[in-house]
Amino acid sequence: xxxxxxxxxxxxxxxxxxxxxxxxxxxxxxxxxxxxxxxxxxxxxxxxxxxxxxxxxxxxxxxxxxxxxxxxxxxxxxxxxxxxxxxxxxxxxxxxxxxxxxxxxxxxxxxxxxxxxxxxxxxxxxxxxxxxxxxxxxxxxxxxxxxxxxxxxxxxxxxxxxxxxxxxxxxxxxxxxxxxxxxxxxxxxxxxxxxxxxxxxxxxxxxxxxxxxxxxxxxxxxxxxxxxxxxxxxxxxxxxxxxxxxxxxxxxxxxxxxxxxxxxxxxxxxxxxxxxxxxxxxxxxxxxxxxxxxxxxxxxxxxxxxxxxxxxxxxxxxxxxxxxxxxxxxxxxxxxxxxxxxxxxxxxxxxxxxxxxxxxxxxxxxxxxxxxxxxxxxxxxxxxxxxxxxxxxxxxx
Amino acid sequence: xxxxxxxxxxxxxxxxxxxxxxxxxxxxxxxxxxxxxxxxxxxxxxxxxxxxxxxxxxxxxxxxxxxxxxxxxxxxxxxxxxxxxxxxxxxxxxxxxxxxxxxxxxxxxxxxxxxxxxxxxxxxxxxxxxxxxxxxxxxxxxxxxxxxxxxxxxxxxxxxxxxxxxxxxxxxxxxxxxxxxxxxxxxxxxxxxxxxxxxxxxxxxxxxxxxxxxxxxxxxxxxxxxxxxxxxxxxxxxxxxxx
Numbered sequence: 001x002x003x004x005x006x007x008x009x010x011x012x013x014x015x016x017x018x019x020x021x022x023x024x025x026x027x028x029x030x031x032x033x034x035x036x037x038x039x040x041x042x043x044x045x046x047x048x049x050x051x052x053x054x055x056x057x058x059x060x061x062x063x064x065x066x067x068x069x070x071x072x073x074x075x076x077x078x079x080x081x082x083x084x085x086x087x088x089x090x091x092x093x094x095x096x097x098x099x100x101x102x103x104x105x106x107x108x109x110x111x112x113x114x115x116x117x118x119x120x121x122x123x124x125x126x127x128x129x130x131x132x133x134x135x136x137x138x139x140x141x142x143x144x145x146x147x148x149x150x151x152x153x154x155x156x157x158x159x160x161x162x163x164x165x166x167x168x169x170x171x172x173x174x175x176x177x178x179x180x181x182x183x184x185x186x187x188x189x190x191x192x193x194x195x196x197x198x199x200x201x202x203x204x205x206x207x208x209x210x211x212x213x214x215x216x217x218x219x220x221x222x223x224x225x226x227x228x229x230x231x232x233x234x235x236x237x238x239x240x241x242x243x244x245x246x247x248x249x250x251x252x253x254x255x256x257x258x259x260x261x262x263x264x265x266x267x268x269x270x271x272x273x274x275x276x277x278x279x280x281x282x283x284x285x286x287x288x289x290x291x292x293x294x295x296x297x298x299x300x301x302x303x304x305x306x307x308x309x310x311x312x313x314x315x316x317x318x319x320x321x322x323x324x325x326x327x328x329x330x331x332x333x334x335x336x337x338x339x340x341x342x343x344x345x346x347x348x349x350x351x352x353x354x355x356x357x358x359x360x361x362x363x364x365x366x367x368x369x370x371x372x373x374x375x376x377x378x379x380x381x382x383x384x385x386x387x388x389x390x391x392x393x394x395x396x397x
Numbered sequence: 398x399x400x401x402x403x404x405x406x407x408x409x410x411x412x413x414x415x416x417x418x419x420x421x422x423x424x425x426x427x428x429x430x431x432x433x434x435x436x437x438x439x440x441x442x443x444x445x446x447x448x449x450x451x452x453x454x455x456x457x458x459x460x461x462x463x464x465x466x467x468x469x470x471x472x473x474x475x476x477x478x479x480x481x482x483x484x485x486x487x488x489x490x491x492x493x494x495x496x497x498x499x500x501x502x503x504x505x506x507x508x509x510x511x512x513x514x515x516x517x518x519x520x521x522x523x524x525x526x527x528x529x530x531x532x533x534x535x536x537x538x539x540x541x542x543x544x545x546x547x548x549x550x551x552x553x554x555x556x557x558x559x560x561x562x563x564x565x566x567x568x569x570x571x572x573x574x575x576x577x578x579x580x581x582x583x584x585x586x587x588x589x590x591x592x593x594x595x596x597x598x599x600x601x602x603x604x605x606x607x608x609x610x611x612x613x614x615x616x617x618x619x620x621x622x623x624x625x626x627x628x629x630x631x632x633x634x635x636x637x638x639x640x
Contacts, residue, residue, distance in 0.1 A: 022486040218482030225445045226499035
């Protein structure tokens, strides 16, 4: 193989980036999609959770079937703010239809029994197949429990006993984690996976287009007749793919930070959370190495593929290589990550991201990661260069 | 001048080109005539240094193909048939400029040359339009300009007219004649007898990677006592098939 000429590498890189950025699809897939992915996902997750578990008491509609005249208990329920629907012909049917969330059936002598210091029964009718109805049941149970606690207190006081006797052990939970650490733990859960995923997939479109796409369009053959060596052509293309992968990763990071500052629920989490400059630099270095490894492998597979379509087929499984380690590291705390992970491609990247987001900068881990990554980058570039040298791969028909 | 010496290319167990030798003088058009799969494209790809010969070599303008492939690339221009292979999102000028820069030409010098050639080949109207928006004929012109932007002394044409309409075929033929007038050494591969008869000074008939006959069209017609090149070709290739 002939020598690498930086001038040729630069010409190829410049042309490829110009060509890529003139394609609207690239803007959408490489920048817009990663940037919007996290905000949209958070909106869906937070919005969805709110609509189910955090339903407001005033928006919870229930019906009451009073078999006697239990005004005291009914007044209590009204005072909680829960929405009581009256005048229903068939409350059960309304519950089935989902018009109301639950029915509270109060037996005739409920208030009387309570007043006389006896036990009383209550029935809550719900539709367990409906999430919102089953949540309403929990809510009503909570209200009744509060009502019952007050009755107990009143009864104990009447007998001259301190109600605290019922809670011999009082448990207090103190959270020693700072707001920053808590924010970090949430970020450390989700960000490493998303970042790695985008650095792995961000260059895929470009990689398929730059080798398999060139073959299909018939532009590769004339290109190989120019004075630029195959190594220079490959290097220029490789740098273009790496650039695209990094742009994707950065767009995804910006999307994450944007969603933190735009969403009020996330903003409170973000308020105290700051990444140090060193952490940002190390993060970028980690993303760069990961993008470099994937770019070279993607380009090698693309050079082997006969057509654009075949290129896509070969390259897409690489996504699993990014997802599986991300998933395995996702549930591990930084102190649980084995040191060997830092020397394994992808595992290392995710582990480094995780540590950084927890505010840990461990130079030994970073050193192991950087050193092993240099080796992997070199191996993957060698594979890509080898593929560009192979006549059987480049001229496969 | 091009001298092909015992050029051989083996793919796995198949000999695509088998001990091929011929010589083309400066300003001469040499037609490589053969059926599909005869080894024409492989021969031209080897001469353009895209493929490495298994054995044999070629001397192109006193430079050895095996020893100095980098220098050979500056001497050789190649035009492929079929899809012209342009970058659709780049303009015609950017397409040509990319290749000029990869041939180590100065950007400004290349740009000026593109203007001159665009006027000569009647391309000024679309030279700054995206290649993807051009007609097939226009694209072929861009590919032509791209192949000669670095002023090669040797031009290789690999079935350059396949898939083109009559008008575009004529333009390619005119371009080949223009190259001849410029004193370039030309090797032209085709499976069209009439095209070869119209353009070439000398022809080599290639079958299963081997050169089975060579000479000027006049000499060959006299030797085989026929006026019809197609008949002659079928006779030669047919004989080989029977063997």
